[in-house]
Structures are given as structure tokens and as C-alpha cells.
Amino acid sequence: MIYKNFPMVSRVIFGRGSFNQIEEILSPKRLSTKAPFIYFVDDVFKGNAWLTSRIPLSYDDKVIYVSTAKEPETSQIDQLVEQIILDYKELPSGIIGIGGGSVLDIAKAVSIMLTNPGESKNYQGWDLVKNPAIYHVGIPTISGTGAEVSRTTILTGPERKLGINSDFTPFDQVILDPELTKDVPKDQWFFTGMDCFVHCVESLNGTYLNSFSQTYGEKAFSLCKEIFLEDTLSEEDSQDKLMMASWHGGMSIAYSQVGVAHALSYGLGYLLGVKHGIGNCIVFDHLEEYYPDGVAMFKEMKAKHNIKLPQGICKNLSDKEFNIMIDVALSLEPLWENAIGKQWKKVITRDKLRTLYQKM
Structure with a gap:
């Protein structure tokens, strides 16, 4: 019998208000002043200073608000990756997803596709990813999907709805702050x-x-x-x-x-x-x-x-x-x-x- 050696999230912090420690967690991971942290944030938080004012932006760091009206699509991932590559001379220091399962899946998929060639639709399936993703962090603002801990990122492609299931998909760091879920309908x-x-x-x-x-x-x-x-x-x-x-x-x-x-x-x-x-x-x-x-x-x-x-x-x-x-x-x-x-x-x-x- 051969058992699968699955990866897990290597670091996790839990507690009400733990979101405030994000700068302390990310700072040691910054590769250079030219290598930004990219934050994908559910656009429901656009204009919500209670959350967005606590996102620590330095140098060329950027917040990208993403709509969750539709679930993530492979074409959307490819566009986001292309945008990042065109906008910056260096790969990001890290990708941070702040939102529900869709936003977390986007963060995981983008972090993979920044280091793997071709289109994301070609990686829908099991263990097709060859190169490690860049550093990526998941911060759920709603609970239940399990996207913060799973080795898959669910995407709708031109031919199927299927995750990128790989050893490189799980987050390197997760911040579990239940306070962020307080306004969920x-x-x-x-x-x-x-x-x-x-x-x-x-x-x-x-x-x-x-x-x-x-x-x-x-x-x-x-x-x-x-x-x-x-x-x-x-x-x-x-x-x-x-x-x-x-x-x-x-x-x-x-x-x-x-x-x-x-x-x-x-x-x-x-x-x-x-x-x-x-x-x-x-x-x-x-x-x-x-x-x-x-x-x-x-x-x-x-x-x-x-x-x-x-x-x-x-x-x-x-x-x-x-x-x-x-x-x-x-x-x-x-x-x-x-x-x-x-x-x-x-x-x-x-x-x-x-x-x-x-x-x-």
C-alpha cells in the first residue's frame, strides 16, 4: 500500500483580532521593495474602512477588489496573472486572499499560475502543477467552504468546473479571525x-x-x-x-x-x-x-x-x-x-x- 503524502497549511493563527497581526506576519516574507504583496479582496468590502484600513500597504503593494457575483473562471485567473506580470518587473512577494471561498480560490490559483506556464484551464485536474506557487496567504471572511485549508482551487473553465488539485495549492499561511465574519448575511x-x-x-x-x-x-x-x-x-x-x-x-x-x-x-x-x-x-x-x-x-x-x-x-x-x-x-x-x-x-x-x- 502506497499512502499519499499530502501537504498541509504550514502556519496558521487563530483568534479574534488576529487580522491586526498581518503586517508582522508578512514583513519577513517581503523579497524586495520592487516585489509587492498583492491583496485580492472581496469587493463587498470596498469602502469598508473597518477592514480595508488595516491592510498594510507599502512600496508597490496593491489591493485588487474582485467581484464574487460569479464563481472564479479560468479566463479571470489568466487575466489577473497577465495584469500582474505586465504591471511589475518582479514576481510578487506574495498573494493574499481576503474573502470567502471564491476569493481564496482566486488567490491560490493566481499564486500557482505566476510560476507555471500556459493557461489555468490546463491545470484543472489532479496533480498537474509542476512548479511551486509563490507565497500565498488565506484570510477567510466567511466560514464553511474549507477553501482556507484545502489543496484545491475550484474554477469554471471552458469545458468543465474542476479544481486545480495539487500539492502546491494549499496556503503557506492562514489567518483565522472569526471577527471578520460578523456581518455575513x-x-x-x-x-x-x-x-x-x-x-x-x-x-x-x-x-x-x-x-x-x-x-x-x-x-x-x-x-x-x-x-x-x-x-x-x-x-x-x-x-x-x-x-x-x-x-x-x-x-x-x-x-x-x-x-x-x-x-x-x-x-x-x-x-x-x-x-x-x-x-x-x-x-x-x-x-x-x-x-x-x-x-x-x-x-x-x-x-x-x-x-x-x-x-x-x-x-x-x-x-x-x-x-x-x-x-x-x-x-x-x-x-x-x-x-x-x-x-x-x-x-x-x-x-x-x-x-x-x-x-x-
Whole structure:
């Protein structure tokens, strides 16, 4: 048996107000006065002095605000990389992502593509990256995606929605400051938190399960139950614990995989532009056949927080559009093998997937 030697985030700081230590953390990593730090910041924070005034800009450092109206695309990554190469004579000292999963994925992807030739679409898949990324830092402002700890960066390309999964993708440094999540809207808090919950359900019920992933998954699952079903936590405690649930949920799939919900959600995201968190919720709501206990608990959480999911988003799709989503979902073979087993192709047919999509 050959075991995969996965990398992890090498440095992490946790605590309310830890964002204030960013200059202390970054300063030793500056390569020269001509090698800037580039900050990718969710544009929801544009004009928000409470956060942006604390970003320590020196020399040629730059803040680039990015819209998260759509999830990251390979063309967007390529444009950002080209912009940085044209604007600066030297490679940046580091790339810092401040935002939700999409912004963190952009930061990871740009840091990889600055040192690897060609277009980012050519690196969608598993272990295709050959050269180490430049120094990159993740600072989540919403909890649940696990993007801060994962070895993937999810991108929509011209042919597929698929991550750059590599040993060079994980951040070199993560700053976990739960205070940064204080203004997240209720629906977004729920959808992103459910991304974490679904990570746990898929990992704990998968054929790839082992004690490493199980330990992290069980802790994240327990935290999600406490946060979304109990009324014992203060707002600050809930923020702190959801940030740690996200971390543990991401770690639970580092040595295993996700499953049916994520595979189908990628299809919705690719064709319809449905965001990852809400896409997982729309799909998971119909997966009693695969995760009966998890789906029952999800429905309980949904009712408790009065969450209404979009209905009928697939009802007017053509045969061609259904086939596009099915192709995307079926391309994610490790997810299906984790969910069903090595013989998954005998069970997961195109008709089966179409029937599931038609329910959404």
C-alpha cells in the first residue's frame, strides 16, 4: 500500500483580532521593495474602512477588489496573472486572499499560475502543477467552504468546473479571525455553513474514509449540529466555532473526498452559474437515497432557520443542457468512487443523474 503524502497549511493563527497581526506576519516574507504583496479582496468590502484600513500597504503593494457575483473562471485567473506580470518587473512577494471561498480560490490559483506556464484551464485536474506557487496567504471572511485549508482551487473553465488539485495549492499561511465574519448575511451564513456540513456527511459516509479523515469529520459534524440546531451559543461563540468547523471539515476531505452532492453541484455551477454553497443545498435536499440521516438533519436545520431554497431551476432545460450538467458531474470520478465504490459506473447512469437534476 502506497499512502499519499499530502501537504498541509504550514502556519496558521487563530483568534479574534488576529487580522491586526498581518503586517508582522508578512514583513519577513517581503523579497524586495520592487516585489509587492498583492491583496485580492472581496469587493463587498470596498469602502469598508473597518477592514480595508488595516491592510498594510507599502512600496508597490496593491489591493485588487474582485467581484464574487460569479464563481472564479479560468479566463479571470489568466487575466489577473497577465495584469500582474505586465504591471511589475518582479514576481510578487506574495498573494493574499481576503474573502470567502471564491476569493481564496482566486488567490491560490493566481499564486500557482505566476510560476507555471500556459493557461489555468490546463491545470484543472489532479496533480498537474509542476512548479511551486509563490507565497500565498488565506484570510477567510466567511466560514464553511474549507477553501482556507484545502489543496484545491475550484474554477469554471471552458469545458468543465474542476479544481486545480495539487500539492502546491494549499496556503503557506492562514489567518483565522472569526471577527471578520460578523456581518455575513443570514442566508449566506447558512449556505456556506452547509457546505461544511455536506463535506462532513460525504466524507464520513464515503468509501475513502479512514481514521485521519474521520477524526476531523466527526468534530466538524458535531460543531455544525451545535451551531445550526442548538440555541446555547452566543453570536461570538457561533462565529468562532463555525470557523473551526470549516477548518476541520476541509481537513476531513484532505485525506478522503466529497461525494454525490458536490459532483451534481458542479454541474449546476457550470451550466447555470449556481454558487457552490447554495448549489450543494439544492442538490443535498434530494439525496435521501445516498445520505438519509444527513439529509434529514439538513432539512431540520433548514426549517429551524427558515431557509427557502430555489425551486424548479432545471425544469425548462433542454436535453443538451441536461447532458452538459451530466457530463460535468460524471467527470468527477474520485467523488463518485468515494460515494459509491469502485463499481460506481454500474450504478450511476446518465438516466439516474437526469432524474435527480429534474427534481431540482
